[in-house]
Amino acid sequence: MSTQRIPETDLHAWLDGQLPVEDQAEVAAYLAGHPEEQARLDAYRQHKQQIQTLFDPVIHEPVPEHLRRRPAPDVVAAPVSRDARPRWFLQLAAGLAIAVVSGSLGWFLHGQALTQPALLSDAGDASGFVHQAVLAHAVFTPEVKHPVEVSADQEAQLVKWLSKRIGSPIHAPRLSAHGFDLMGGRLLPGETGPVAQFMYQDSSGQRLTLYVTKGQSANRDTGFRFLKEGKVSVFYWIDGPFGYALSGNLDRADLSRICNTVYEQLSQT
Amino acid sequence: MHDTHERLLACIPRLRRYARALVGRREDADDLVQDTMERAWDRLASWQAGTDMRAWLFGIMHNLHVDRLRRQPPACDALDEDTLMNAAVNNPSAGLEMRDMETALMLLPVDQREVLLLVALENMRYEQVAEALHIPVGTVMSRLSRARARLHALLEGQPGAPALKVVK
Incomplete structure (x- = not known):
């Protein structure tokens, strides 16, 4: 075999039908003269x-x-693994446990942590922030005493503060045309830096949250995407460096109308 | 877009065939396919139409498989050439050669097994194998050559085929 004239590579290519036609005759002749090969x-x-x-x-x-089955965003995926749970959620739960905000909230968080249902499978991509947005919605909308960190009567300060922390000017869309008024907002830690959550409420007590995260530039812009988990509907999209998620216990059509308003107002700024 | 989705779904049987040959157990293989599909859906936007979807997909599967091997220290089954010989002695049936082949494949180092399977099962061109596995074509050829020589030695019971631990 040491005197082999045909490169080993060519023998494999011949075997696999990948040898150029012009080289085939030479290999065939070689093999005819080398029975062991x-x-x-x-x-x-x-x-x-x-x-x-x-x-x-x-x-x-x-x-x-x-x-x-397509896992996301249209269809709910496999249960979220423990390590996919956003860090802020654990920090938040720990912080709240220390602060003893209220017995009912503590109980609620405890229940969330244990039974948080399947949402989206992958953090770290376009859908990652949506998962966090839905969790944040689920955590804070039922809260009675402190649903927001800064209330709407200090809207100017709220917006200024959130803009500063996020590093870009943001503002809270007006959704009163849909019967929802701004309650206020809060700042949350996110995967790609601070995240803003605005909360709205209508006359029946129904609440919406708009989650705004920066640092989505690695992801492409998307159109509106829709996700439903239990009673929570979410529309989310990416626009430049921002990722947005609008969550509410509404049906898709209602939320879609509000979503369009949000998008229009945000794109005017 | 819909067309792309259909193309992706149409690749599943091929992914399953390759995964079965790569990891052996059916459940493990389908787990790998599921993870591959989830990542593929997620990153479908990054697949460029007009390029080879199959190489892209098998590349995803390769990455996931490598990640898994890295995470879980390979299970070292007590599978070596003695196992192969025992299989031959204990199963004098018509499927014997197939059993031996299955065992011998698992005795190959995983990087050689990948190349051999993509060529044998997928009939991929060497360039496509290189693309899927993110290695130069020269490396594809040397792995293919070693895989075949090793397989030959194992199946013919030739000396010079060192005992290997199965890297599953």
Whole structure:
């Protein structure tokens, strides 16, 4: 074999049908004069066929439905793994436990942490912040005493403060045309820096949250995407460096109308 | 867009076939396919139409598989050439050669196994294998050559095929 004139590479290419036509005659002539090499390549070919015989039947097996299912954003994915839970949530839960804000909130958070249902599978991509947005919605909208950190009667300060912390001017859209008034907002830690959450409420006590995160530049702009988990509907989108998620216990059509208003107002600034 | 989705779904049977050959157990293989599909859906925007979707997909699967091996120290089954010989002795049936092949494949180092399977099962061109595995074509060729030589030695019971631990 040490006197082999044909490169080993060419023998494999010949076997795999990837040798240029002009080189084929030379290989054939070489093998005709070297029966031991011919035997080796015959064995290789036989192995290749055996591998195909062994595994080709898998191609014809029916594909399990769960493999065909699209995980996000349109369909709820597999349960969120523990390590996918956003860090701020744990920090928040720990902080609140120390602060003993209220017995009911503590209980609520405890329940959330244990039973938080399946939302989106992957943090760290476009849908990652949505997961956090939905959690933040679920955590703060039921809160009676402190749903917001800064209330709407200090809107100017709220917006200035959030803008400063986020590092870009942001403002709270007006949703009174839809019956929702700004309650206020809060700042939350997020994967890509501070995040703003605005909360709105209508006359029936129904609450919406708008989650605004910066640092989405790695992701492409998206159109509106919709996600529903339990009773919470979410529209989310990415616009330049900002990721937005509008969450509410509304049906898709109602939330969609509000979402358009939000988008229009934000794009005017 | 819809077309792209259909193309992606149409690749699942091929992914399953390759995964089965790569990791062995059906459940493990389908887990790998599921993870691959989830990541593929997530990153579908980053796949550029007109490029080879198959190489892109198998590349995702390769990355996930490598990650898994890194995370979980490889399970070292007590599988070596003796296992292969025992399998031959204990199963004098028609499927014997196939059993031996399955065992021998698992005895290959995973980087050699990947290359051999992409060529044998997917009939990929060497350039496509290189793209999927993010390695130069020269490396594809050397791994392919070593994989075949090793497989040959294992199946023919030739000396010079060192005992390997199965890296699953």
